[in-house]
Amino acid sequence: MDFELAHFPVRSLCWGAHTEYREGELVVNREALRAELLAEPLIDDVELSIVRPGDRTRILHVVDIVEPRWKDPERGSPFPGSLGPLYQCGLGRTHALDGVAVVTSGSLPRSEEAIIDMCGPGSELSRFGQMPGLVVLPKAREGSDPGAFGLALMRAGLRAAVFLAQTTQGLEPARTEAFSLDLGRNASTDLPRVGYLSFSYSHGIGRQKLFYGKSTKDIVPSVVHPNELLDGALVNDGYTKPTKNATHDILNHPMIRELHRRHNRDLVFAGMVLANHYATYEEKAAGAWHAARLLRHVVEAEAVVITKDGGGQADVDLMLACRACEEAGLRTVLVAKEESGGDGPSMVDVAPQADAMVSVGNCPEKVRLDESMELVIGGDGFLGAIQGDVSGTVEIPVQNIIGAIDPIGGSTLTARPG
Amino acid sequence: MKRIVHYVNQFFAGLGGEESAGSPPGALEAAVGPGRLLQTLLGEGAGIVATVHCGDDHFSENEEEATARLLELVKAAEPDLLFAGPAFGSGRYGLACAGVCRAVGAELGIPVLAAMSPSNPGADTIRSEIPVVGTGESSGDMRAAIEASAAVIVKMLTGETVAPGSEGGLIPRGGRWNTRVSKRAAERAVDLLLAKVSGDLVETEIPLPAFQEVEPAPGIHDLGHAKIALVTTGGLVPRGNPDGIKSYLSTHFGAYHLESKEHLAGDEFESVHGGFFTAAVNDDPNRLIPLDVLRDAVRDGSLGGLHEYFYSTTGNGTPVETAADMARDIAASLEEDGVDGVILTSA
Known part of the structure; x- marks a missing residue:
């Protein structure tokens, strides 16, 4: 399965009369983009802003972050099913605007605060504080159902992403990147066959990833091609708890990229299974067996990396899957965020087989953001438990800086005993 | 010259052992006992301007009053830094050091440092918020304890912030703390997996937490x-x-x-x-x-x-x-x- 990303790096982002991409400069016609987003029936109005690294700007209530993507409409949408008709992903060429983010912001029910700081300590903790962004802040039509508005908000982010990236149509990319991965068994190598088990947040409307536009709540663990995830098959629906991955992360999936990079060098990337975080223990246990069986007998892996998409209940999936895989003869490594308060345990479940884990950081640890902001986009108060002046110095758990804790391994943050 | 106030208990102040443990807070305008050794190690740039002391029993029985009084005595000496201990394995002394450090740090906003054994209950109460030099269990370890403390004090007096548990010699803060490493987690995970596959002994980044077993209460029969x-x-x-x-x-x-x-x-x-x-x-x-x-x-x-x-x-x-x-x-x-x-x- 050959997939190619055509890269168009963005060095500057500004408003202008015509939406165009020229040699690293992305110019956006604000009114044209606004008109595109107002095509969403549940969106009454939309506020658009541009933010740049170093700006004294804080973005609040971040819902999702998307990388602009475009592909020839004859080959479907860059986000099939989630925006536009279904078509297969992960084949052929897709255009990507590198180093720029479409950021959607909005207050959805029971959201937890997710912020991006464009300067100061917060910007150092997240890659999203270090790239220019186009912030989409829609206003819901009066009386809209919050779940339906959440989906409209998600589509607005995807629409903006496609709108920006279609400027590269017909242009030569700065570079291309090929992701060739034939998942058939290659007998000519003795390298270890490594599989990837990726759990996805899947708690229903507004709290889930969509796979080809479908809720992941009731999917069964499935073998998918890793390139599908790099090409828009999996999208974040509506609400981002800051420690769940944004669509931008999935499109640049650090774990899949790492396995691709080392394919036929240190290992054979044998394939992956996409699984969900079921609600009940019985389903979780069954899902874990199912995933382990697919990895062992279909993917034919001998070792597997497992990532989760959440905390608490997600630890149960991680541990059940670890146990099921090890019992099926697969060596495992688990990637986990930690939730340690004081000397207490940092996970809520353990399996004795979980002897090799990688930490992506301890979520509740407070960080002090002491840069004063001139502009706050997205709201005039923090959501949830965070108290303080939105434009001033505030101490917040590191997890509320979106991108600081990256469950699929894209950050160099880790936690150690101190 | 930087001004240091040293807190010790009645024994190290030279007032006597257990029989004097009820002695109230007091101050001496000089280095005494372990403070003398510390003074020689610090040289001329810093001087112990006062030794503030209290009996261990007196402190534990009248914590609030004793802390307030000790705070006054420390404040009167106009210090740039407070050092408390070493308390070694002595629990009451360690808790008094912890109490004095906490109060002085909060009220005067100057750097504070304690020294005691990692097993001292006083260390448990402050190690996540105040730097504590780890020592042995008894005063046989005095020289090493004072040398280690002097090194940290010199650093603090240059204006450098010394965070709890941040360097060798200090007792770890306990718990899990975020830090940056050179490789991204995805790469570390694959490295760890390949090591595990090849049979190497692997080092997990998250030790398995031990959970307390909860014994179910007896059932309700009626x-x-x-x-x-x-x-x-x-x-x-x-x-x-x-x-x-x-x-x-x-x-x-x-x-x-x-x-x-x-x-x-x-x-x-x-x-x-x-x-x-x-x-x-x-x-x-x-x-x-x-x-x-x-x-x-x-x-x-x-x-x-x-x-x-x-x-x-x-x-x-x-x-x-x-x-x-x-x-x-x-x-x-x-x-x-x-x-x-x-x-x-x-x-």
């Missing part, structure tokens, strides 16, 4: 005479969330009176849980706190009675330790109210 309470981690609260129960990383719980209600109405209660789609619960809160069916059970005699308060918090992202603290408080008040059993519902 439900017809049992009083049952409802407790939830699903975040059900009166609309408006009067106690500010957090939607994640919860730190406290609420207790809400049922006011003889037959069922919970959706326009009076809501879930503030941040980890599930709450629409169904908000529509019918009885599906999280099953008041309606329990009222029926009491009426038909299959249940003795219902406790008139329900307890609620959110279990979303809450560290186990915090959850255990809340659970202990809830259990204590349920026990006090004569509750025999609990139905615990989660999100």
